[in-house]
Amino acid sequence: MKIKQFFSQTSHLAPISFKYCPHCGKPLQHQKCPACDYKQYFNPAPTVTVLVCKDGKLLIGKRKNEPQKWAIPGGFISYDECFLETVHREAFEETGLQLALRGICNVMTSHVSPLVQTLVITVLCDVIGGQETPSDDLTELKWIRSYDEATDIAFKTDDYLICAYFDNKLPLFPIDERFIRHR
Ligand SMILES: [Zn+2]
Incomplete structure (x- = not known):
């Protein structure tokens, strides 16, 4: 039996x-x-991907760096950081929004390039405040209402997540309530 949540952007799989x-x-x-x-x-580098939701819509951003396509907000977990802090930090840095975390909905392996393999922890969140502003690694923000509106997506993992989100196929693993809001 071969069950894999493995996505690859490259044909070069050897480290x-x-x-x-x-x-x-x-x-x-x-x-x-x-x-x-x-x-x-x-070893893979752990990252978080943040599904920012509002009224059934999902927030995506245009990347400043290559590939300059659309992506779900997120980033690498810093050495001194808990991954749930990374969710709050990355979302705030890239979108200006403050979030309440609803749950962990996915963990995937992504081979991004011959030099980078990531472990992508995906957290589903609701907007609770802030001023919507693209910054840091994103130059533009866009709310999408369906998978059809998700064109020119940079990463296979993001494409998969957007599809699963609008199909209501993402399970939710609850988050310890002490970490739902940023303090
Ligand atoms: Zn040495």
């Missing part, structure tokens, strides 16, 4: 190794530094 130690500069041997014991691991 790319450093040639030199990023700490001390010595040549790596089998991904390991003989001088300082650094070892390169090939």
Whole structure:
């Protein structure tokens, strides 16, 4: 049985190794530094994707960086951050909106490029305040009412999520109520 929530934007699926130690500069041997014991691991980078909802509509934004297409707001989880804080931070930075989190609705693996594989945690949210303003990585915001309005989407994971959202196919795993609103 093969059940996978795996999306790939690239045909190159093997990880790319450093040639030199990023700490001390010595040549790596089998991904390991003989001088300082650094070892390169090939792990996905965890990210959050934020489904911002209002009256059944979904918010998407035009990306400032390549690929300059439409995407669901979100981003990488910082080292000192809980992933639910990332949801509030990324949504506020990119859209100016304040959110109440409704639940976790999906976790997927996404191979974005030969250098980046992400683990995408998707959280469904309602708007509770703020001033709608595209900023940070987004240059434009757009509310869509159906999957048909989602054209020119940058990532396969986002395309899948938008389709599942309008099909009412996303389950909701509840979030600890202490983290629903940003403090
Ligand atoms: Zn080293």
